[in-house]
Amino acid sequence: MDLRLDHVTLVYPDGDSTLTAVDDVSLVVPSGTTTALLGPSGSGKSSLLAVAGGLTPPTSGTVTYGDGPPVLTPTTPRDEATRVRLHRIGFVFQQPQLIASLTALEQLELLAHLRGDRPASVRERSLEMLDAVGLSAWAHKRPGTLSGGQRQRVAIARAFVGEPDVLLVDEPTSALDHERGVEIIELVTALGRRFDAATLLVSHDESTLGAVDASAYLLDGRLTARPAAA
Amino acid sequence: MFVALRDLRFARGRFLLMAAVIVLITYLVVFLASLTRGLGEDSTSGITGLPVDHLAFTVQADAPPSGPGGGPTFTGSQVEQAQWEAWAEVDGVTSAQPLGIAQVRATSSMPCDTVPAFGIEPGAGLLPDSAADVADGKVLLSSGAADALGAQAGDKLSIGTLDVTVDAVLDVTAAYAHTPVLWTSLDDWQELGAHLAPGADPTTVATVVALDTTSDDALAAADDDIGTVTQNLHQSLSAISSYSSEHGSLLLMVVFLVGIAALVVGAFFTVWTVSRSGDVAVLKALGASTRYLLRDAIGQALVILVIGVGVGTLLAWLTTVLLQSVVPVAIGVSTTLLPALVLVVLGVAGAALAIAQITRVDPHAALAAR
Numbered sequence: 001m002d003l004r005l006d007h008v009t010l011v012y013p014d015g016d017s018t019l020t021a022v023d024d025v026s027l028v029v030p031s032g033t034t035t036a037l038l039g040p041s042g043s044g045k046s047s048l049l050a051v052a053g054g055l056t057p058p059t060s061g062t063v064t065y066g067d068g069p070p071v072l073t074p075t076t077p078r079d080e081a082t083r084v085r086l087h088r089i090g091f092v093f094q095q096p097q098l099i100a101s102l103t104a105l106e107q108l109e110l111l112a113h114l115r116g117d118r119p120a121s122v123r124e125r126s127l128e129m130l131d132a133v134g135l136s137a138w139a140h141k142r143p144g145t146l147s148g149g150q151r152q153r154v155a156i157a158r159a160f161v162g163e164p165d166v167l168l169v170d171e172p173t174s175a176l177d178h179e180r181g182v183e184i185i186e187l188v189t190a191l192g193r194r195f196d197a198a199t200l201l202v203s204h205d206e207s208t209l210g211a212v213d214a215s216a217y218l219l220d221g222r223l224t225a226r227p228a229a230a
Numbered sequence: 231m232f233v234a235l236r237d238l239r240f241a242r243g244r245f246l247l248m249a250a251v252i253v254l255i256t257y258l259v260v261f262l263a264s265l266t267r268g269l270g271e272d273s274t275s276g277i278t279g280l281p282v283d284h285l286a287f288t289v290q291a292d293a294p295p296s297g298p299g300g301g302p303t304f305t306g307s308q309v310e311q312a313q314w315e316a317w318a319e320v321d322g323v324t325s326a327q328p329l330g331i332a333q334v335r336a337t338s339s340m341p342c343d344t345v346p347a348f349g350i351e352p353g354a355g356l357l358p359d360s361a362a363d364v365a366d367g368k369v370l371l372s373s374g375a376a377d378a379l380g381a382q383a384g385d386k387l388s389i390g391t392l393d394v395t396v397d398a399v400l401d402v403t404a405a406y407a408h409t410p411v412l413w414t415s416l417d418d419w420q421e422l423g424a425h426l427a428p429g430a431d432p433t434t435v436a437t438v439v440a441l442d443t444t445s446d447d448a449l450a451a452a453d454d455d456i457g458t459v460t461q462n463l464h465q466s467l468s469a470i471s472s473y474s475s476e477h478g479s480l481l482l483m484v485v486f487l488v489g490i491a492a493l494v495v496g497a498f499f500t501v502w503t504v505s506r507s508g509d510v511a512v513l514k515a516l517g518a519s520t521r522y523l524l525r526d527a528i529g530q531a532l533v534i535l536v537i538g539v540g541v542g543t544l545l546a547w548l549t550t551v552l553l554q555s556v557v558p559v560a561i562g563v564s565t566t567l568l569p570a571l572v573l574v575v576l577g578v579a580g581a582a583l584a585i586a587q588i589t590r591v592d593p594h595a596a597l598a599a600r
Contacts, residue, residue: 046597055515055594079519085593086517093596097512099233101240106232113232114518142240158516170597 001066001165003029003052003198008061010047010221021047023221024061027200029166029214031066034189034199036209038226039218045202046170048218052200053089053168054081065165065198086114090159090197092169092188096151098143104130104154105139108161115162122161129157133187149180153187160191167192169201173208181208189213233513234530237506248498249538255491256542256573257549259484264550264565266480268558269408273473276348276372276406278463279358282325284449285466286317286439286458302459303469304331308434313456320452322445327354328436330419331406337388340380346406347389349419349436356440357413358402364415368397374410389414390422407470408558438466484569491573496580499531503587507595514593523588531581535574543570 010022021044029035037045050056052063054072062070071084085091098107108126109119130136133153143151152172159167169188173181185201189211192199203209217226238245271278277285287302288309309328317326330349337343350356352364362370369389371381376399381387385396394414404411414422416436441460443449449460461469468474503510510523547566550559559565 050594050597053515055597082514082517082519082593085515089517091515091596093512093515097508097515097596099236099509099512101233101236106236110232111516114513114516114522119232 001031001198002064003027003166003200004064005048005052006062006064006070008048008051008058008063010044010051010056011059020221022051022058025218025221025223026061027216027223029198029200031165031198032193032196033213034192034201034211036206036212036215037200037202037218038204038206038215041204043218044221045204045218047221049168049170049200049202052166053091054084057081086111087162088165090162090164090167092152092155092159092167092172094171094174096143096148096155098151098154098158100143103140103142104135104146104157107143107154107158111158111162126157126161129161130154132160132191133157148175149184152176152184156184156188156191160195160197163195164197167197167199169199171202171204173203173205178207181205182210185209186211231526231529233509234526234533238530238533244502245534248495249534249541251494251498252491252535252538252573252577253542253545255487255494256539256570257546259487259491259569259573260543260546260566261549261559262480262484262487263569264546264559264561265557266477266484267560267562267565268554269480270467270473270477271403271560272405272408272558273470273476274406274467276346276404276411277467277470279402279404280329280356280440280463281358281360282327282356282440282442282463284441284443284446284460284462285329285469286313286326286441286453286456286460287466287469288313288457289459301468302461302466303471304437305471307437307469309436309439309458310433311435312433313458314435314439316456317439317441317452317458320456321448322443323441323448323452324444325355325440325442327351327356327440328416329356329438329440330416330436332419332422332437333407333409334390334422336375336379336412338379338381338385340378343378345375345378345389345409346411347419347422348406348411348413349416349422350413351416354440357400358404359400362398362400364413365397366415366417367394368415369394369418370397370413371399372404372410372412373399373401374403374405375412376410378410392418392422394418407472488569488572488576492576492580494580495531495535495577496584499527499581499584500587503527503584507587507591510588510591511593511595514591515596520589524585527585527588528578528582531578531585532574535577535581539570539573539577543567 005027008025012019039045051058063072064070112122113119130139185208287307289302314328333344334347336345381396383398453460550561
């Protein structure tokens, strides 16, 4: 399913005035493709990602997955946004954000538990996902015993285990060296294609983005043409 | 409980420390509750074992010490013949019997000891064993008094100025102000001079009138007419000198400990919840509902509380069983399971207040680097 952002605007209160973090952004990420969202710090990339993932309601505009009605609007109840995140969205955060007490396998099984299923019901699929990110031998290790790259791979496997319609990735290479950064982007892109997910990937490092299908540039909350120097 | 149980295993040191604190507090609460009830029974069982429902006291204006709130006391109460007879005529009173209570010195083969003598009319039905009865020149001993005096049926005793024979030893627990009780006839009790406190009217016949009633509607009016203060058996316990302050102090300790337990659990889970707020934000971002997270966290608190309170209760119960022959402790549901249940409920309440912070965690925070 495509990810469609229509005229999304996000305004934060800022003391006595307001701050427009995202300004009338419209963007389509086709199913099975990866679009990189570029821009300098403070340009609104993560804010747009938060709106696309239901973490923050837009001030105006809508978010649609596929051809149906908008799933996230300014009036979407918080519980409904939570349900959307649980069933339709996969997140990969800037840091892996793994739960310290869970093994790599349990990080993936957790999603089934959150959905009200027995964790064991997704064990086979979870092991397949860990295998897909090259970590089947580390399935029973906790995050504390994994390297930074391995932790990020577990986070990617966790994002895909629920077969999301949309994958939202927030600067996944910021803590990795260039070579591992490229590997992670290639892995995300390949898995997004394999699972037919519309992937929106925020990054500030263009040098790692060779594998993505498209890119968009955000400046001061607005989509703009990429500056020549960028 | 998917994450909660794994957190318990992963951070076992922290949770064991918390559980150990709960074990110790529970141990103290349960043991103190057992001691409170045991000491209470040791002080009041002679009164609570009376087969009546009310006691009528007199309150002398110049009879110190007065009970809590200026109420009557056994040491200050002195009823006269006319008051006893008047009570027998009150509507709703099926039985009115004089009961004398006084501390007397008793001497047997053992060294002299002070025991409370309960003076009752023969056939009054105020004994805990309905098959036994008092008679002039004879006394009945509770099993505790028999042990304390080293006496058995047929032995000679001196109580005060009277030489009496032990008629029987009743297999009952009856104590008053931490001393086991003996029973005499009211005439012998009066002959001991126990009814004549300094300055007392010579017409005094006993300490209180023990009343068996079918209705307490007329009691207040009768009190005004007769010049007495009537209390039910439970209320009358506060008329035992030192009982109220002793019982109240111990009960206060128990209440404070229970409160401390709730605060400690709440403080622990406040720190724990703050420390895992990052995880909570991530779980929310992944789609965990607030209800799911609250259930998970409360379940975690419940596991720790049930284990801690369970172990603490078991240890305290074992201690009371081992010590009950030398320490006045009472073991029962009200001294073990009830305080344990209260600790769990208040502990969960304390944890719930702390865990409520989960509702305020913003899933947006998961996007921030940790």
